[in-house]
Amino acid sequence: MYSFKNDYSEGAHPKILNVLIQSNLEQTEGYGEDIYSIKAIELLKQKIGCSNIDIHFLSGGTQTNLTAISAFLRPHEAAIAANTGHILVHETGAIEATGHKVISVEVSYGKLKASDIKAALDAHTDEHMVKPKLVYISNPTEIGSIYKKAELEQISNFCRENNLILFIDGARLGSALCSSENDLQLSDIARLADAFYIGGTKNGALLGEALVICKDSLKEDFRFHLKQKGALLAKGKILGIQFLELFKDDLYFQLAGHANKMAELLSTNISALGYKFMINSSTNQIFPIFPNQIIKKLETKYSFHVWSKIDADNSSIRLVTSWATKQEAVEAFIEDLKNI
Amino acid sequence: MYSFKNDYSEGAHPKILNVLIQSNLEQTEGYGEDIYSIKAIELLKQKIGCSNIDIHFLSGGTQTNLTAISAFLRPHEAAIAANTGHILVHETGAIEATGHKVISVEVSYGKLKASDIKAALDAHTDEHMVKPKLVYISNPTEIGSIYKKAELEQISNFCRENNLILFIDGARLGSALCSSENDLQLSDIARLADAFYIGGTKNGALLGEALVICKDSLKEDFRFHLKQKGALLAKGKILGIQFLELFKDDLYFQLAGHANKMAELLSTNISALGYKFMINSSTNQIFPIFPNQIIKKLETKYSFHVWSKIDADNSSIRLVTSWATKQEAVEAFIEDLKNI
Amino acid sequence: MYSFKNDYSEGAHPKILNVLIQSNLEQTEGYGEDIYSIKAIELLKQKIGCSNIDIHFLSGGTQTNLTAISAFLRPHEAAIAANTGHILVHETGAIEATGHKVISVEVSYGKLKASDIKAALDAHTDEHMVKPKLVYISNPTEIGSIYKKAELEQISNFCRENNLILFIDGARLGSALCSSENDLQLSDIARLADAFYIGGTKNGALLGEALVICKDSLKEDFRFHLKQKGALLAKGKILGIQFLELFKDDLYFQLAGHANKMAELLSTNISALGYKFMINSSTNQIFPIFPNQIIKKLETKYSFHVWSKIDADNSSIRLVTSWATKQEAVEAFIEDLKNI
Amino acid sequence: MYSFKNDYSEGAHPKILNVLIQSNLEQTEGYGEDIYSIKAIELLKQKIGCSNIDIHFLSGGTQTNLTAISAFLRPHEAAIAANTGHILVHETGAIEATGHKVISVEVSYGKLKASDIKAALDAHTDEHMVKPKLVYISNPTEIGSIYKKAELEQISNFCRENNLILFIDGARLGSALCSSENDLQLSDIARLADAFYIGGTKNGALLGEALVICKDSLKEDFRFHLKQKGALLAKGKILGIQFLELFKDDLYFQLAGHANKMAELLSTNISALGYKFMINSSTNQIFPIFPNQIIKKLETKYSFHVWSKIDADNSSIRLVTSWATKQEAVEAFIEDLKNI
Secondary structure, three states, X not given: OEEOOOOOOOOOOHHHHHHHHHOOOOOOOOOOOOHHHHHHHHHHHHHHOOOXXXXXXXXXXXXXXXXXXXXXXXXXXXXXXXXXXXXXXXXXXXXXXXXOOEEEEOOOOOOOOHHHHHHHHHOOOOOOOOEEXXXXXXXXXXXXXXXXXXXXXXXXXXXXXXXXXXXXXXXXXXXXXXOOOOOOOHHHHHHHOOEEEEEOHHHXXXXXXXXXXXXXXXXXXXXXXXXXXXXXXXXXXXXXXXXXXXXXXXXHHHHHHHHHHHHHHHHHHHHHXXXXXXXXXXXXXXXXXXXXXXXXXXXXXXXXXXXXXXXXXXXXXXXXXXXXXXXXXXXXXXXXXXXO | OEEOOOOOOOOOOHHHHHHHHHOOOOOOOOOOOOHHHHHHHHHHHHXXXXXXXXXXXXXXXXHHHHHHXXXXXOOOEEEEEEOOOHHXXXXXXXXXXXXXXXXXXXXXXXXXXXXXXXXXXXOOOOOOOOEEEEEEEEOOOOOOOOOOHHHHHHHHHHHHHOOOEEEEEOOOHHHHHOOOOOOOOHHHHHHHOOEEEEEOHHHOOOOOEEEEEOOHHHOOOHHHHHHHOOOOOOOOHHHHHHHHHXXXXXXXXXXXXXXXXXXXXXXXXXXXOOOOEOOOOOOOEEOEEEEHHHHHHHOOOEEOEEEEEOOOOEEEEEEEOOOOOOHHHHHHHHHHHHHO | OEEOOOOOXXXXXXXXXXXHHHOOOOOOOOOOOOHHHHHXXXXXXXXXXXXXXXXXXXXXXXXXXXXXXXXXXXOOEEEEEEOOOHHHHOOOOHHHHOOOOEEEEOOOOOOOOHHHHHHHXXXXXXXXXXXXXXXXXXXXXXXXXXXXHHHHHHHHHHHHHOOOEEEEEOOOHHHHHOOOOOOOOHHHHHHHOOEEEEEOHHHOOOXXXXXXXXXXXXXXXXHHHHHHOOOOOOOOHHHXXXXXXXXXXXXXXXXXXXHHHHHHHHHHHHHHOOOOEOOOOOOOEEOEEEEHHHHHHHOOOEEOEEEEEOOOOXXXXXXXXXXXXXXXXXXXXXXXXXXX | OEEOOOOOOOOOOHHHHHHHHXXXXXXXXXXXXXXXXXXXXXXXXHHHOOOOOEEEEXXXXXXXXXXXXHHHOOOOEEEEEEOOOHHHHOOOOHHHHOOOOEEEEXXXXXXXXXXXXXXXXXXXXXXXXXXXXXXXXXXXXXXXXXXXXXXXXXHHHHHHHOOOEEEEEOOOHHHHHOOOOOOOOHHHHHHHOOEEEEEOHHHOOOOOEEEEEOOHHHOOOHHHHHHHOOOOOOOOHHHHHHHHHHHHOOHHHHHHHHHHHHHHHHHHHHHHOOOOEOOOOOOOEEOEEEEHHHHHHHOOOEEOEEEEEOOOOEEEEEEEOOOOOOHHHHHHHHHHHHHO
């Protein structure tokens, strides 16, 4: 049974394990103030091309989202998210548990547009309603689509004109940046967003997300929030050292590139066999539509999520590739699909 | 510069790194439902000698405290803690951030007694005050003392008679259980507490705490709380596999035993030189009292926390040993102390 | 300028002011433990036909909703509401501020059906999502429609089968119960709901809502929640005495009946003039559709909310009547409408 | 049985009931935007001698404290209060329920000094602890003492030098301002505090507190917080109109003056009989110490709180007077005391 279920089935890239081993017995400061975390922050600032940013390492995506968003908002302020947004549906009300409403906006293909945000603002007219204050987008989205530079610029401009905070969930940011359709760079994202994070867990790290805070007013006292939300690891070094390794020789982009390539190999071949897709994706998640009977047969050899019912006879499934996905596994899947 | 500052200066025990490497490329389920976590839970149940318990793995102590306590309490209910309690002073209001007051009880030597808890109950008389519902103790305490079985039984009995939840913070539980003065076993703790955790981070793991929920009514839906508080790691395997290794051949106790032995070596020799201690500790944290001038000299070669001012000329310092503390470092410290 | 803007434009019914005056200088217990509140609770129990209920008086609807719902739910549990639900859109995220998500369900005419609730349950499959636990409905709804007994029974049955709490917002409950289409009695509501409230503010009281808790497990310690949420008035007597007066001689129903009658007079005549309505309402809120030009003219003499755009030329408006609405004002409105 | 138990045993001053009656059937705007509330705000600004302040009317003290403090603080920030502070002990954890720790400072006589606040600041050194940000004091304190102008200036100066918000709970502010020992005026308080409230409930209103926000940065969006916390009354007029009446002809100060005079009459005579007091109070709460046997006899004719045990044979009791306390009742009490 080979798994295309997600991009966190395996552990870390061997290079990462290696640096963990090499530095293992060195005594370092606790709580992220160690030399590795400091170096990783410096390196990330270079890679992002901006020194006026604050960077913090956290353990996972939900933790990053809830810590950042609750730190950024006052009690009556709310986040706006696409109806497919991770914070809206798949984090067990983590944002609400910190006191904030998440306003759902119905969109197609997982992407918010400036006009969607405007509509949400217009619907909130007075103090009997929450005040929309933060726009949450994911790049890539939860269904694999990505934001083009022009789209992100429109959103960013709208947010700045309307005094909204733009926060980008980058749990799979590597995959977006390495997509064949992408025209964004890290420096663009830092320029356009007020805060975003660079996901490590789903791109080769054991665990770890690098939160980048660009807007000055959001930076103050952030380490208090990390501690309060249980996000300040005693052995914080293990987060910093992983990001140091991921970005030292651009391993991060190589890994994401591999994942995308494997996804593309899958989708090209699936397409060639005449199957359609729920959504066009150039990242490491693809959503082909198969007859239910074929899905049942595939399930005997591969694990994946059945995503949504298309009609009585057909469903979409989600296939996820990762830095660790083997080309042979992809080829075997295609072969099996042909032979069904 | 050698550090006696804490027990999380180094990484993980090599055996732990080893199992992480060995299992690295296996595909496993996410979010703690992997085979290693399942095995680790089974093993811990054996070691605890109780099968009717639920076990969850979390990343750190603050995260464990806030997730458990907020899951266990209704909005008007409060925790009772010693004035030195970690949740009261060193977690940036993490419990309050989930909505609950922590009632401070002034105690000596970091330990609550049943009579202290009774006094706190008696002081809360009606609905204009919070309702004390959970008793939080740490074993060992934040200042190195431990609870004897008879003391814990008294507290446990009082809690059960008064419908209070007894929660034990075991961030350094290994050190308590391996103390020369200890008469408690894991099975005692599971019998006497309603929930407790077995700290991994401070005893040889990269990160990880094993939360044990003993009382049936506290178990329901706990994974929802893990997810909501950002505590459910995508690669949850890395927590389970560490606990599996720590308890497979009782490595956990060997490591804690070593840390205690190093602390004892320090305190015996410091005592022999005529110095006194702020508190009598048989665990891996000791608090010798030195003239300030000696502290200054020690600081040139060793890092540690200056703990409290004793009088104009003397202060206590905190020396912490760990599974990784080298006997040569301890001996060097003693030698340097003699020569000052 | 006559206002049909809402049902809280005027003060209290004169009989209520009268009892406030008569009892003004009597010394009574504070915080709702006075003799008037106690008597009011006894009287309400008789009127509801059930003694095994707890009743508490609060100041307003939002306060009642947030205090009750946060008391009833554990942190990971959520409320389900119609997309028009007051807690969802018009309480500034009050429920979320207590930590709980409100799940929005798209419905027609403001009313949830058991099948809607089932769909919401089915969409929440595991611990990565909140756990739907409480169903919030308003009777009448925010757009004037009411629940028939058969509908409420279906919802109640579904909730009990699925271990969901049924909570009914009765801010305008009097108007629902006095509707010509109503077949529910207070005793039915107490039998079918787990908790509900009887609104006083919008039916003749200066302020005040009577929260009725029917389900035993929701009753414990409720006064702690009242105090914690700032809902326990020092001079709690002023709430109890109003409900005593409202229910002593069924004044509550007379007042609601008057409001409904005035609304019916409006709608019958508006209908007779050939206008349509956004929704069919038999309660004290009606939503006629007028050409925008007519609305502009009406606005010169009457105040009301323009509710929604129907098409380029027409909009619906909301007309609200109350216990204090004068028949002459209604007749004048109709006359003016005829003459436009 | 005559009650000296508190200052909320009776209803409102007759003049207040009178204006409620007179304005009862006027149609006014809801939610505090009515003409009476607007006038009351203007009048209060005149009386305070400052136009650059925002004023909001709320229902009670706990509601005011929790709404203001949660609006003013970021999640990691805490309030500092005397160990007798109302928010610390008698509001069922209302502040903690909004996510914030209240730091307790042991003081004598209920009053904080700048040096106490400094000690609390000094004890909070880094991001592992909450950040003290708001200083909460009550004037008069919960045990009847008051702040002199010089004391308040010292506190205010310290707060401004240390970027702390100074918030004054004025549930009984009238009594403080009318104390024979007082040298503060409303204008001083507005100059020295960042926010404070003028209590109506305990000084002749049916209910109502006037929150005054002086510091500009605390003013923004405050009505959102009012609504979210359930503090925005639909018939907000009933709060504004009461404050309008209370301050129109300085009724507020006459009522507080009467309460103080009655308390002074009690204490002078009790003192003349040779009894001592737990604390020296010039406000409407006094704490005489009596032999327990005398207390038992007094309890047959008067109701009051037994406050604290002084020794085996003696206890302090709390006697509270109000705007409605009758001089005959005071004289009867003294007479009874003499005759015991």
